[in-house]
Amino acid sequence: MSELLINIQLGIWVLIVVSTVAILARRIKLPYTLGLIFMGLIISFFQLNQYVGLTVTKELLTQIAPEIFFTIFLPGLLFEGAMNLGTEDLFENIKSISAFAIIGVLLSVFVAGSVLHFILNVPWNISLLIAAMIVPTDPIAVLSIFKKQGVPKKLAVLLEGESLFNDGTGIVIFRVILGLILTGTFSLGQGVLEFIKVVLGGLIIGLFLGYLISKIISKIEDNFIQITLTTILAYGSFLVAEHMHLSGVISVVVSGLIVGELGIKKLSAESKLEIKSFWTYAGFLLNSFVFLLIGLELNVQNLLIYFIPIVIAFIAVLFGRAISMYFISHIINKVDDSKLVTTFDEYIPLEWQHVLVWGGLHGGLSMVLALSLPSTNMLLVQWRPFIITTVFGVVFMSLLLQGTTISFLLIFLGISKKKEIEYNYDLEQARQYMYMSAEKELESMKKSRMISKKLYSQYLKVQRDSIKKTERKLAKLIDKHPSLKEEQVKEIENTILMSHKNALIEGYKKGHFSKEVMNELIKEVNHKLVQKNEH
Known part of the structure; x- marks a missing residue:
C-alpha cells in the first residue's frame, strides 16, 4: 500500500x-x-x-519532522482561541494578563524545573525543558464550566487571556532551552536578548498581517474566501515569523486578535457564523488528533514505571503556578497602577487567585511540544521516554483532578452565582415532571379500567394540586431571579429561529420557493441569531 x-x-x-x-x-x-x-x-x-x-x-x-507538528497543530489551535477573545475585555486586564503570562511563566518554569532537578535528580536542561512544556495552560474545559455557573466575566477573561499569551512565552522558553541542548552553548544575556527579539518581532509581524487581512476580508462578501483568508493568516503569519527566526506563536496570537476585532466583527451575521463554525471545528479536530496521537505514542508500562516522577512533576508545576500567581496578584493589588498603560487600577480578589491557580489546566499544547522533540540528539533520545510519559501523565492528572473539581471549588468559594438558583429551579421542574408523569399514568390506568372513576378523580386532584404548587414556586423563582427568565427567553428565541431556518431549507427542497429567496431569509435569521448570542 x-x-x-x-x-x-x-x-x-x-x-x-x-x-x-x-x-x-x-x-x-x-x-x-x-x-x-x-x-x-x-x-x-x-x-x-x-x-x-x-x-x-x-x-x-x-x-515526521518535529517542525511539522509545530506547523500543523500550533497555528490552528492558537488562532482559534485568539480570534474569539474580545480585545476590549483583554485591554482592561492587560497588566495582570501580561504579568501572569511573562513573569509568571518564567517564575513557574524556574520553580517547577528546580523541584524536578533537586528531587528527581534530573539534569537542569531536561528539568527546565519539561517545565517549559507543561507550564502553558489550556483552560477550555474550565471556561465552559465558568459559563454554566455564571462566574464573573473578568475572571474568565483573566484565565483565558493569560492562557493565550503564556502559550507564547512557554514556547519561546522551550525553544531557547531546546537550542541550548542541541548546541551545548548558552549565555544568559544572549538568551534574554533573543527572547525579547523573537517576541517583539512576532508581535510586529502579527500586527501587520492581521491588519492587512482584516482590511481585505472586510471588502469581500464571499464566506468561503473569508474563511480561506483567515486560514492563510493563521498559518502564513506563523511561517513568515518562523522564517525570519522570530516567534511564530506570538505572531499567530496577535494576528488572531487583530482579525477578530478589526475584520470579523464588521462582517455580516452569516459570515461570522461560518467563520466561527469553521475554526471551532478546526480547533476540535486538531486537539483530538494531538490527544489521540500522544496516547498512541505512549508506552503504557512507562506510566507505572514513572508514576512517582509524574506525581512529583504535577505537584511541582502546580506549586510553581501557585507561587507565581499569588506573588504577582499580591504586587498588582498593592500597587496603584491606574496611571500605567490603562486607567484601570486592577485588583484580583483572593478567591479569584485560588481559582486561577487550580483552573490552570494543561492540555494540547504540552502534547504538541512533547511530540515535536527531535530524535537526532543523544541526550533527548535518552530522556525521550521519561519526558513523553511525564508530560502525558501531568496533563492527564491535571484534566482528571483539576478539571473535575473546579466546579466544586467555585461553589465552595462562593464565586458561582447560578448554582444554588439553578438547583432550586431544577428541583421544582423535576417535581413538576414527576407529578405530570403520575397524571399520565393515572390516565392510562383509567383507560385500561384498572381503577374506578372515583379513585381516579381523587388521585388526579392530588397530582394537579401538586403541579399548581410547583408552577407557583417556579414563577416566584423567575420573578426573584430575572436571569432564569432571560435564559429561558434566549433558549426559546434561539429554538424558534432555528426552526425558521429548518423550515426554509425544507420549503426550498419541496419547491415552495427559489434558492435566492431561501438564502435571503436565512441571512436574516442568521443575523438575528448572532445578535441574540452576542448580548
Whole structure:
C-alpha cells in the first residue's frame, strides 16, 4: 500500500475514533479530552492499532519532522482561541494578563524545573525543558464550566487571556532551552536578548498581517474566501515569523486578535457564523488528533514505571503556578497602577487567585511540544521516554483532578452565582415532571379500567394540586431571579429561529420557493441569531 493511502487510511480511522469518543464522552458526561486520552491508552495497551488500521502510527510519528507538528497543530489551535477573545475585555486586564503570562511563566518554569532537578535528580536542561512544556495552560474545559455557573466575566477573561499569551512565552522558553541542548552553548544575556527579539518581532509581524487581512476580508462578501483568508493568516503569519527566526506563536496570537476585532466583527451575521463554525471545528479536530496521537505514542508500562516522577512533576508545576500567581496578584493589588498603560487600577480578589491557580489546566499544547522533540540528539533520545510519559501523565492528572473539581471549588468559594438558583429551579421542574408523569399514568390506568372513576378523580386532584404548587414556586423563582427568565427567553428565541431556518431549507427542497429567496431569509435569521448570542 502506498504511503499516501496509508496516511488517508490513518486519517479516516482517527476520525472514526474521535467521533466515537465524542459521542461516548457526552453520554457519560466525561470531559472529551479525558476520553481521548483513555482511548489512546486502550488502543496502545491492547495493541488494537493492528486491528483498526493504526499499525503505522508509531512509525509515522518517528518519521515526521518535529517542525511539522509545530506547523500543523500550533497555528490552528492558537488562532482559534485568539480570534474569539474580545480585545476590549483583554485591554482592561492587560497588566495582570501580561504579568501572569511573562513573569509568571518564567517564575513557574524556574520553580517547577528546580523541584524536578533537586528531587528527581534530573539534569537542569531536561528539568527546565519539561517545565517549559507543561507550564502553558489550556483552560477550555474550565471556561465552559465558568459559563454554566455564571462566574464573573473578568475572571474568565483573566484565565483565558493569560492562557493565550503564556502559550507564547512557554514556547519561546522551550525553544531557547531546546537550542541550548542541541548546541551545548548558552549565555544568559544572549538568551534574554533573543527572547525579547523573537517576541517583539512576532508581535510586529502579527500586527501587520492581521491588519492587512482584516482590511481585505472586510471588502469581500464571499464566506468561503473569508474563511480561506483567515486560514492563510493563521498559518502564513506563523511561517513568515518562523522564517525570519522570530516567534511564530506570538505572531499567530496577535494576528488572531487583530482579525477578530478589526475584520470579523464588521462582517455580516452569516459570515461570522461560518467563520466561527469553521475554526471551532478546526480547533476540535486538531486537539483530538494531538490527544489521540500522544496516547498512541505512549508506552503504557512507562506510566507505572514513572508514576512517582509524574506525581512529583504535577505537584511541582502546580506549586510553581501557585507561587507565581499569588506573588504577582499580591504586587498588582498593592500597587496603584491606574496611571500605567490603562486607567484601570486592577485588583484580583483572593478567591479569584485560588481559582486561577487550580483552573490552570494543561492540555494540547504540552502534547504538541512533547511530540515535536527531535530524535537526532543523544541526550533527548535518552530522556525521550521519561519526558513523553511525564508530560502525558501531568496533563492527564491535571484534566482528571483539576478539571473535575473546579466546579466544586467555585461553589465552595462562593464565586458561582447560578448554582444554588439553578438547583432550586431544577428541583421544582423535576417535581413538576414527576407529578405530570403520575397524571399520565393515572390516565392510562383509567383507560385500561384498572381503577374506578372515583379513585381516579381523587388521585388526579392530588397530582394537579401538586403541579399548581410547583408552577407557583417556579414563577416566584423567575420573578426573584430575572436571569432564569432571560435564559429561558434566549433558549426559546434561539429554538424558534432555528426552526425558521429548518423550515426554509425544507420549503426550498419541496419547491415552495427559489434558492435566492431561501438564502435571503436565512441571512436574516442568521443575523438575528448572532445578535441574540452576542448580548
